[in-house]
Amino acid sequence: MKKSIMNRVATAKYLVAALVVTMALSISSAYAQVQKNLSAKLNEYLDAHLGQGTFSGTVMVTEKGIPVYSKGFGMADYEKQLPNGPEVKYRIGSITKSFTAVLVMQLQEQGKLNVQDKVSKYLPSFPNADKITLHQLLSNTSGLPDFVNHWQNVNTKPATTTDILALVKDMPLEFEPGTKWKYSSTGFVVLGQVIEKVTGKPYEKVLAQQILKPLNMKASGLEFSKPVAGLAKGYNHDGIDRKLAKPIDMSWCHAAGAMYSTVTDLAKFDAALKGNKLLSEDSKELLFTPVMKDYGYGFVIDKAGDKQRISHSGAINGFKANFIRFPEQDIAITILSNYESQQVNGPISSDITAIVLGDKYEVPTVHKMVNLSPEQLAPYVGEYQVGPKMVFKVTLTDNLLYVGAPGQDTFAIFPEAEDKFFIKVAPAQITFEKDAEGKITKMLMVHKGRAMPAARIN
CATH class of the missing domain: 2.40.128.50 (Lipocalin)
Incomplete structure (x- = not known):
């Protein structure tokens, strides 16, 4: 009798274990199918844009920090036929602002500054420094004119932050600080100067020590005047032929846009923003709280449908970039392009988001050009x-x-x-x-x- 009961117990345990394994395999199979469907949709969509000449680059999607899609399209160097892919480096332009904002919040946690401080506390000779706070620089509510509107004839030679700010320092404020919102890269260059002032170190060293090295982001950094190994070439393909983008010395972008990175490294940045490795919960709440026009500190906080989205885009000669996070779904989307295509930060970003979230999207038609005299x-x-x-x-x-x-x-x-x-x-x-x-x-x-x-x- 005792042996019979033991046999029945063993059989029951076996059946339970078998059921658990079957369920796990079923869930795994279902997840694999979802991932396969996602890959097929993204491939079809991005292949169409590649064929149209409106996209070249790499896209990565992560869920719970794990890549569920990672693929390059087109070439990082069309002359040498070097393909795009997850380890290719791209200029990320204004996504640099997100990193600068994180650095400022880290320095506040260290007691080296306060976002409510006036700029005059750190840069007393800066025009209107007694009117503008670090909070207003971070949130694009400072009223400072954007130097990018005035750099066209000078941005091919190396520059210091003093050279950059000289373009606009004698211009009047566009509005009283804190009363309106207007995107301005100038504010983040000023923040770069503040970071250097309170740390006594160059911005690039602070960035490396406080973010890049702790996160093992070995393929990221600042592109100033020296060449970066493994960096994609930037192109413009708005015309009939693909052409190299206009040259620019990236020192002109500094803390507002001089970074390069990979989709793989930006996935590490996303993962770090979820926990407390970079910032406390209180600091992240400030970072991700909109001040005006859906803009917090170096991040855009809005919605895609009914889902909260935290993001920033970048655009610089030859490149477009998007870094998109859905914290509630634990999903991140990174789009890095070495085409200046205006569609990347518009329809392509929106459609890729829709594909990932299971919303409606439209695969672009690949048009065939005919020759007319x-x-x-x-x-x-x-x-x-x-x-x-x-x-x-x-x-x-x-x-x-x-x-x-x-x-x-x-x-x-x-x-x-x-x-x-x-x-x-x-x-x-x-x-x-x-x-x-x-x-x-x-x-x-x-x-x-x-x-x-x-x-x-x-």
């Missing part, structure tokens, strides 16, 4: 009235039509038929209508289902 393109040149105060001007340069409006950049439109064109800088198409005599009378731009008709006025 200058004589065929010339009839489209002219002005088109969109609204009472908006006129599109169509011009012809080097056998390519360009569309622009007063005060805005022009963009190329590429023919896929004699009267039908597509755009690379946005997911949009343009068609032209003719009258009975064959004269162009109207231009119709369609963007995400929205039609913008424009009547020809000359």
Whole structure:
């Protein structure tokens, strides 16, 4: 009898163990299928943008700190045919601001500064320093003019922070500090100076000692004047041909945008922001609390649907970048591109987020360009009235039509038929209508289902 009971107990234990294993395998299989579906959707979407010439770079998605998707598209160096991938380094532009903000909060925890301090406490000779706080610099509410709007003719030679700030230091504040919000890289260069003042060290050493080395971010740093091994080349592909981006000396970006990194390293940064390795919970609450316009300290805090999103984007010659976090879902998305494509920080970022979250998105159509002669393109040149105060001007340069409006950049439109064109800088198409005599009378731009008709006025 005793042996029979023991046998039944052993059998029951075996059945329970077998059930647990079966359930685990079932869950694992289901998760693998979800991951496979995610990869298939992202591959299809990004392959389409690669084919269209609107994306080149690497994308990583992590869940609970574990990569569930990591893949490069196109080339890090098209001349040498070196492929993009997780270990390729990219300029990340203004994502640097997020790191600068973390450094400031660390120094506050160390008692070396306070975000409510006036700038004059650290940089007494800086104009309006007695009006502006570190809090306002961090949150883009300082009123300082953005030096990036004034660096075009000087940014190819090395610069110090003094050189950078000299571009705007004599300009008046754009508004009384704390009353409005306006994005300004100037404030983060000033924060870089404050960091150097209170630590007695160059910004790049503080960054390395307090963030990069503790997180083992060996593939990240500041790109000043010396070349960085393994850094992708930056390109512009808005025209017919892919071209190297305009040169820039990255010392001009300093604490506002001079960093390079990889998707792998930025995943480490995301993981560290979840715990207390970099900052206390109180400091992170300040970092991730919007002050104005959904902007906290070096991070944008908004929502994608009903899900909280913490993010920052970057744009610098030849590169676009997105660092996106969903803390409640424990998901992070990093998009690093070595194309200046305007779609990266717009539709591509939005669509990749939608794919990851299971929301609606649209795979872009890969348009095929046809060759039209200058004589065929010339009839489209002219002005088109969109609204009472908006006129599109169509011009012809080097056998390519360009569309622009007063005060805005022009963009190329590429023919896929004699009267039908597509755009690379946005997911949009343009068609032209003719009258009975064959004269162009109207231009119709369609963007995400929205039609913008424009009547020809000359």
